[in-house]
Amino acid sequence: VHLVAYHLPYGKTHLTFTLPDDLHVQLLAPRNAAGAADPLAAVGGNTISACIGWIGRETTSRPSPTTRRS
Structure with a gap:
């Protein structure tokens, strides 16, 4: 038999x-x-958008780490 x-x-x-x-x-x-599962449905699309919104508010309410207060 040939392989x-x-x-x-x-x-x-x-x-x-x-x-x-x-x-x-x-x-x-x-x-x-x-097919692969929908990633937004797998973790909950509202959870992701809520986290992104929270990050946006958090970063704008704090002073920059390079800013010095007198």
């Missing part, structure tokens, strides 16, 4: 595997996977 070697890109290197020649591979493809 055919396949090299697939993987990060900065590659994966190598062999399959029997009589298998007659026509297509190598990843299996279908569910």
Whole structure:
């Protein structure tokens, strides 16, 4: 039995595997996977906007660390 070697890109290197020649591979493809979850829905979009609003108010109400008071 003759084996055919396949090299697939993987990060900065590659994966190598062999399959029997009589298998007659026509297509190598990843299996279908569910899409990634919506990041805003995962953590709550209102939480993120509330934090961003709080940061904006906080940074404008404090003096700059480089500003000296006399």
